[in-house]
Amino acid sequence: MMENYFTQIRSANKEQWRPQYHFTAPGGWMNDPNGLIYYKGWYHLFYQYNPEGCDWGSMHWGHAVSKDMFHWKDLPIALYPDQVYDKHKDGGCFSGSAVEKDGILYCFYTSTTYKNGKMIQTQSLALSEDGVHFTKYENNPVISVPPDEIERDFRDPKVLKVGNAWYMVVGASAGGAEEENGEGRVLLYKSSDLFRWDFVGNLLESKELLGTMPECPDLFYLDGKWVLTCSPMKQSTNIKALYCVGEIDFEKCEFHVERTGNMDWGFDYYAPQSFLDKHGNRIIFAWENEWAWMPWFHGWGPTDKENWRGTLSIPRKAKLDEELNLILSPVDEFYSLQKESVVYENCLIEKSKKTIQLNNPYCYSLHISCAVSTEEPGGIEIGIFAKEEKCAEVCVDCSNMMLTFNGENADCYDSGKLSTEISAVNGKIDIVLLVDHSIIEIYINGGRQCISCNVYPEKAQTGLWVRSLQKEMKLEKLEIACAV
Numbered sequence: 001m002m003e004n005y006f007t008q009i010r011s012a013n014k015e016q017w018r019p020q021y022h023f024t025a026p027g028g029w030m031n032d033p034n035g036l037i038y039y040k041g042w043y044h045l046f047y048q049y050n051p052e053g054c055d056w057g058s059m060h061w062g063h064a065v066s067k068d069m070f071h072w073k074d075l076p077i078a079l080y081p082d083q084v085y086d087k088h089k090d091g092g093c094f095s096g097s098a099v100e101k102d103g104i105l106y107c108f109y110t111s112t113t114y115k116n117g118k119m120i121q122t123q124s125l126a127l128s129e130d131g132v133h134f135t136k137y138e139n140n141p142v143i144s145v146p147p148d149e150i151e152r153d154f155r156d157p158k159v160l161k162v163g164n165a166w167y168m169v170v171g172a173s174a175g176g177a178e179e180e181n182g183e184g185r186v187l188l189y190k191s192s193d194l195f196r197w198d199f200v201g202n203l204l205e206s207k208e209l210l211g212t213m214p215e216c217p218d219l220f221y222l223d224g225k226w227v228l229t230c231s232p233m234k235q236s237t238n239i240k241a242l243y244c245v246g247e248i249d250f251e252k253c254e255f256h257v258e259r260t261g262n263m264d265w266g267f268d269y270y271a272p273q274s275f276l277d278k279h280g281n282r283i284i285f286a287w288e289n290e291w292a293w294m295p296w297f298h299g300w301g302p303t304d305k306e307n308w309r310g311t312l313s314i315p316r317k318a319k320l321d322e323e324l325n326l327i328l329s330p331v332d333e334f335y336s337l338q339k340e341s342v343v344y345e346n347c348l349i350e351k352s353k354k355t356i357q358l359n360n361p362y363c364y365s366l367h368i369s370c371a372v373s374t375e376e377p378g379g380i381e382i383g384i385f386a387k388e389e390k391c392a393e394v395c396v397d398c399s400n401m402m403l404t405f406n407g408e409n410a411d412c413y414d415s416g417k418l419s420t421e422i423s424a425v426n427g428k429i430d431i432v433l434l435v436d437h438s439i440i441e442i443y444i445n446g447g448r449q450c451i452s453c454n455v456y457p458e459k460a461q462t463g464l465w466v467r468s469l470q471k472e473m474k475l476e477k478l479e480i481a482c483a484v
Contacts (some may be wrong), residue, residue: 002042002065002131002132002147003073005075005076005132005262006073006074006075007074007075007076008026008074009027010025015306015308016306016437016459017301017302017303017306017437017438017456018303018306018308018437018438019311019362019363019436019437019438019439020362020436020437020483021070021314021334021337021363021436021483022288022311022312022313022314022436022439022484023047023064023072023090023285023311023312024047024308024310024311024312025047025049025062025303025308025310026074026307026308026309027051027307028049028050028051028052028053028054028307029049029050029054029055029056029057029309030047030048030049030050030062030287030308030310030311030312030461031047031048031051031056031270031271031287031310031311032047032048032095032156032216032270032271032273032287033045033046033047033271033272033285033286033287033312033358034046034047034048034061034095034096034097034098034107034109034273035061035078035096035097035098035107035109036098036273036275036283036285037098037100037105037275038101038275038276038277038278039098039100039131040130041067041192042065042066042067042131042133043065043066043067043068043069043277044053044063044064044098044105044131045063045064045065045066045072045285045312046061046062046063046078046079046107046426047062047063047064047310047312048060048061048062048094048095049061049062049071049077049291051077052302054300054303054307054308054309055309056090057092058081058087058089058090058091058092059081059091059092059093059112060077060078060079060080060081060093060173061077061078061079061107061109062074062077063075063076063077063078065131067241068333068336069277069283069315069331069333070333070334070337075132076132076342078091078107078126078128078134079107079109079126079134079136080093080296081093082109082349083124083136083140084113085111085113085120085124085140085141085327086111086112086113086124086285087113088105088112088113088114090112090114090119091111091112091113091119092112093109093110093111093112093124094107094109094110094112094121094155094156095109095110095155095156095215095216095217095271096109096110096123096156096157096158097157097158097159097273098159099159099160099161099166099194101194103129104127104128104129105127105128105129105131105257106125106126106127106141106159106194107125107127107128107134108123108124108125108127108157108158108159109123109124109125109126109157110122110123110124110154110155110156110157111124111141112155112192112465116213119152121146121153121154121155121438122140122143122144122145122154123141123142123143123157123168123170123173123197124136124137124140124141124142125137125140125142125194125195137195139195140161142195142196142197143157143170143189143197146172146187147172147187147199149174149175149185150172150173150174150185150187151174152173152174152182153171153172153173153182153213154170154171154172154173154187154342155171155172155215156170156171156215156216156217157169157416158170158216158217158218158219158273158411159194160219160220160293162250164183164192165187165191165192165250166188166190166191166192166193166194167189167191167200167219167250168190168191168197169186169187169189169217169219169228170187170189171184171185171186171187171205171213171214171215171216171217171230171439172184172185172186172187172213173185173212173213174408175204180212181211181212182233183205183207183209183212184205184206184207184209184210184212184214184232184233185202185204185205185210185214186202186203186204186205186210186214186217186228186230187199187201187202188201188202188203188250188251188253189202190303200250200253201253201405202253203219203248203253203255203455204226204228204244204255204257208235208236209232209235209242209244209260210232210235210236210242211232211233211234211235211463212232212233212235212305212340213232213233213234213408214231214232214233214242214272215230215231215232215233215271216230216271216272216273216274217229217230217232218273218274219232220274220282221484222282222318222319222320223319223320224320224473225245225246225247225258225318225320225324226245226246226247226248226255227243227245227318227320227326228243228244228255228272229241229243229244229263229272229274229284230240230242231270231271231272233293234293236280237355238294238295239262239388240264240269240270240290240294241262241263241264241269241270241271241272241286242260242261242262242263243261243262243263243326244259244260245257245258245259245260245261245320245324245326246258246259258324259323259324259325260355261325261326263284263286263326263328263427263450264286264328264439264450264451264452265418265420265449265450265451266405266418266442266450266451266452266453267290267294267296267358267415267416267418267452267453267454268288268289268290268452268453268454269286269288269450269452270286270287270289270290270291271286271287272284272285272286272313273286274284274318277331280318281318281331282317282318282319283315283316283317283318283331284313284315284317284318284328285312285313285316286311286312286313286452287310287311287312288311288312288313288439288452289309289310289311289454289455293303296336296416298413298415298416299413300330300402301413301438301454301456302401302413302456303438303456304359311438311439311454312328313441313452314331314334314434314441315330315331315333315334315355316328316329316330316447316450317329317330317331317332317441325448327446327447327448328395328443328447328450329443329446329447330432330434330443330447337483338365338481338483339481339482339483340359340472340481340482340483341479341480341481342386342479342480342481343477343478343479344475344477344478344479345476345477346474346475346476347474347475347478348465348472348473348474348475349380349466349467349468349472349473349474349475350468350472351467351468351469351470351471351472352467353465353466353467354465354466354467355463355464355465356464356465356466356480358462358464358480358482359482360482360483361462361463361464362384362435362436362437362457362462363435363436363437363482363483364435364464364480364481364482364483365432365433365434365435365479365480365481365483366382366431366432366433366435366464366478366479366480367430367431367432367433367477367478367479367480367481368380368382368396368430368431368432368433368466368475368477368478368479369428369429369430369475369476369477369478370396370398370402370428370429370473370474370475370476371427371428371474371476372398372424372427372428373427377398377399377470378398378399378468378469378470378471378473379395379396379397379398379399379468379469379470379473380395380396380466380467380469380473380475381393381394381395381396381466381467381468381469382394382395382396382433382464382465382466382469383463383465383466384410384433384440384455384463384464385410385435385455385457385461385462385463386461386462386463386464386465387458387460387461387462387463390409390410390411390457390458390461391409391410391461391463391465392405392406392407392409392410392415392433392453392455393405393406393407393409394406394433394442394458395469396422396429396431397469398429399469399470401420401421401423401424402419402420402422403419403431403442403444403449403451404417404418404419405417405418405419405440405442405451405453407453407455410455410456410457410461411455411456411457411458412456413454413456415453415455416453418451420449420451422444422445422449423443423445424445425446425448428476429444429445430444430445430446431443431444434483436459436467436483437452438454438455438456438457439454439455440452440453440454440455447475464480466478
């Protein structure tokens with residue numbers, strides 16, 4: 001039984017910054033989610049992991065399982081960097097994906113090592129019959145050489161089945177051995193048996209869209225269209241999680257892109273990966289941190305004092321609207337976590353701060369809905385983790401139809417300030433904020449836009465307030481709920 005292999009029972013949250021319902025590793029460093037799959041009655045989550053410390057190091061695959069995608073049980077490390085093709089202090093078992101065939105779990109990953117000072121990235125495979133014990137394929141790597149134009153970066157395989165064939169997308173960089181000169185590519189491979197892979201071609205190539213390197217590409221069918229997602233490195237508009245929607249001819253390796261967009265406008269959302277839940281919904285997790293090469297990076301924060309670093313987003317359910325925009329909203333299972341909900345209807349907010357009492361000031365959800373009128377412009381401002389002048393501010397400007405997140409005064413790690421345009425839906429603006437110790441997620445109009453940012457408040461920063469921007473303003477709904 002799966003229960004026989006649990007390595008740690010997670011206790012009640014005692015650390016200051018460790019989230020309560022966002023996944024974190026038991027200790028050490030964590031980044032990208034890997035191998036997401038519903039397999040033999042459990043949700044399996046693998047992740048990039050350095051168990052030896054809170055800095056990035058030789059990569060392992062950490063492993064946890066859950067029945068509901070929120071209450072996780074740790075399992076033994078699934079993949080160790082222990083083979084000649086993946087054993088190196090600056091390499092290891094990089095990101096990848098998982099599929100099931102005939103009851104067997106196939107985990108594909110990028111095996112990374114160095115030879116004569118040059119990084120060597122290949123695609124490898126590990127198999128499991130029980131979802132706990134993994135054996136690396138004896139003939140690894142299954143893809144040992146990239147296409148000729150790829151000189152450096154060649155990683156993050158995502159495998160999917162289309163008809164009777166298996167396909168794999170891999171992120172790559174062409175145009176030179178130096179990272180800054182790269183031109184992003186998403187490569188397409190095909191297999192009939194998951195062991196032998198043939199290169200089909202470049203499914204997408206665009207430095208404008210993909211930057212120097214599209215990390216963690218994903219490909220899935222959703223609401224009648226194909227959706228490709230990735231995290232472009234050093235993309236010109238600094239999109240960290242890109243989506244492209246359109247039609248694909250797999251035999252010709254042609255992707256006719258009809259819509260592109262940003263999956264999350266915040267500072268901390270990277271390497272999204274999707275899978276199907278037990279109901280057939282398309283679910284997406286991502287890493288809610290950032291890399292040092294990002295222009296807004298100001299440090300990793302203080303969580304290493306608690307012997308952990310790295311957080312995953314809550315699972316988001318994906319759908320396309322009529323205009324092919326990707327909509328991401330909290331999965332239904334999240335709402336079962338909400339307790340002690342208090343709802344205020346048609347409440348009047350003034351320019352002076354209205355303090356909202358909280359049973360748990362570090363972990364709650366706030367839902368605000370208001371009508372938008374061109375005749376009576378206005379807006380609201382929300383202060384999170386507030387103490388005197390310290391707080392993270394969310395400003396919903398209904399006059400200029402802008403939402404601004406300002407974390408500059410929230411902590412000593414300078415979370416930064418960002419703005420995004422918003423629009424009314426049926427004459428209303430609907431905002432949901434999820435606050436979880438060191439993470440703030442914002443969902444605008446049912447997930448038409450999302451913002452994810454890290455904030456590391458001091459213990460005394462326990463306040464929550466709202467106020468009107470210009471004059472008093474009526475909120476159709478204000479709901480506050482604890483998340484336990």
